[in-house]
Amino acid sequence: MGVKNISKLFDGSSYEHKKVVTFADLKDRKLGIDAFNQLYQFLSSIRDGTGQSLVDVSGRVTSHLIGILTRNSALLQNGVKPIYIFDGESHPLKSREKKRRADVKKTAQIAYDKAVSEGDTLTAQKFAKQLNYLTPQLLDDSKRLLTYMGIPIIDAPGEGEAQAAIMVKEGSLWATASQDYDAMLFGSTKLVRNLNITGKRTLAGGRVIDIKPELLELNVLLNGLNITHAQLIDLGILLGSDFNPDGISGIGPKTAYKLINEFKSFEEIEKNNTKVAEANIPYEEIREIFLNPDTHKAVKVDTSLTYDVEKIRSFLVDERGFSDDRYLRLIEKTGREIETLESQTSLDDWF
Template sequence: MKELVIAQQVSIKELSGKVIAIDAMNALYQFLATIRQPDGTSLMDRTGRVTSHLSGLFYRTINFLEEGIKPVYVFDGKPPALKMKTVDERRKLREEAKEKWEEALARGEIEEARKFAQAASFITDEMISESKELLEALGVPYVQAPSEGEAQAAYMVKKGDAWCTASQDYDSLLFGAPRLIRNLAISGRRKLPGKKEYVKVEPELISLEDVLRIHGITREQLVAIGILLGTDYNEGVKGVGVKTALKLIKEHGSLKEIIKVKGYVFEASVEEVEKIFLEPEVTDNYTLSWRPPKREKIFKILCDEHDFSQERVSKALDRVEATRKETKQTSIERFF
């Protein structure tokens, strides 16, 4: 998929005032995988509960708000039945990674250990519910998708309720999101000499329309390419890569025709997989509003329950408070 898309750099400033539908599971997973000690141990509170996801979610969301970005987090619901196999495989890989992590630790190979620890990351139901609690306290909306979060996020962008989706996966393009942002983070932020301006590593923006135009294909054909390469819901055709898939779809027009001519056999029902992408299960049952952070609630969750430093949390909240006053003064955008 990566070889098919064209990405353009986008500055955080261009995203100011925009609603971004964030793939919550993708974000939490990234936090759990990366926010670790050198040997791979997660951040934990005094009772041993993992807190890496809360740290990442808190500081990143604060940064978005400070930049005038309006985040809405979209959580996964029930995965489609066809995803079972993928889910099982991932669980197995995680379990193997956990063993390799312990072995590497025993050998004293710190860097190796960290790699395996990252691959062993998993999200629990408790992490999801406390992440939702934190978002509620931050005054940031979240949406519970009926099924795939990426599908819901894509739908929200198509509808115009959000400007783009944010995820590391390309799936939301297959789900029809007009715009996708990858690498949406503020890492590498540096203060600029003059004022409180910042220079940042810029995220990349992918336009679905551009991708389709460049290759001269439709979204249905893009989905067909995805299915030929393999998705979470089906295994791809062995020996067919991006180049071949693109050539085939341009030659034959549709996946149905390719299958007929080439005699490809899929384990899963191709129609079912197509339906997941083209007629995804989504909901209109949500309202988006951004409210001022509830300091007391945030302190309770982060400091009282999870041992975050009161000073650090306080400083972060003060920063948002300051920018909130600014935006009200300049009345660029009604925010809270």
């Protein structure tokens, strides 16, 4: 879930904390995509009219494969360089957040079953979207397709966002791409949100709004809030992060920001605010997770991978029953566009 309500700190603020970008603006940029974050999005949004995941003839989910194919086709055609970063083991402090998510699913499952038995399809759809599981099969399939598309994969030892962040800091990636702001807390200097094509999103209320890719920069954010990176982390802990998901009752974005401004650090806030003190949050340990997370250091991005039209086709069409009518043109066009871009790049290099 990331840091609770952190966007409320920036939204409506006087400074420009984000700027809208196009895929053209991201040309030749290596983006570290938070794989789990994106796969969950695909799973919850790519569904049929009854709210069920799309599946192949033997019942295997294919929603994520459609998402990976279509999204990355657009990126690759525009010369954007996606790199998928998968989560590894989570920190022990995340267990509470994991339990919270499991409980949400349990509740959703009960509500789903009830809606189905009552024939309430609309409610059933709503809860079905919350019942997503990243199974080993699903992760393997994702990695297979990405590999066939020539897209590098990195398995993080811990949080994917932390791995992406360190690579952005080290310069091997240009930005982290995720919907969550956590990458900023992990120190990613750039974050791309809403990395989508159509720019439309259906909100909970059913209304459709325009969503465009946007770029956030850590230094802009910190300057705008007039705080340091360490203080942003403390702010995140006050609001409630994945490692203390309950946050502190009665302390939202406004109060948290005020406290940071007044007392500068978590230890000083704790001394001066009983609510914070009573919450008894292991802030030093959480800080350490954000400042010094478990990551692979000095990872190089493999740039030797190639886009393989035939492998993509045979996996999706032969093995998973995708319609060649619907997808072959896209697969082939992307291959041609990549070749065009590569020949242009090599010409640029020559001159």
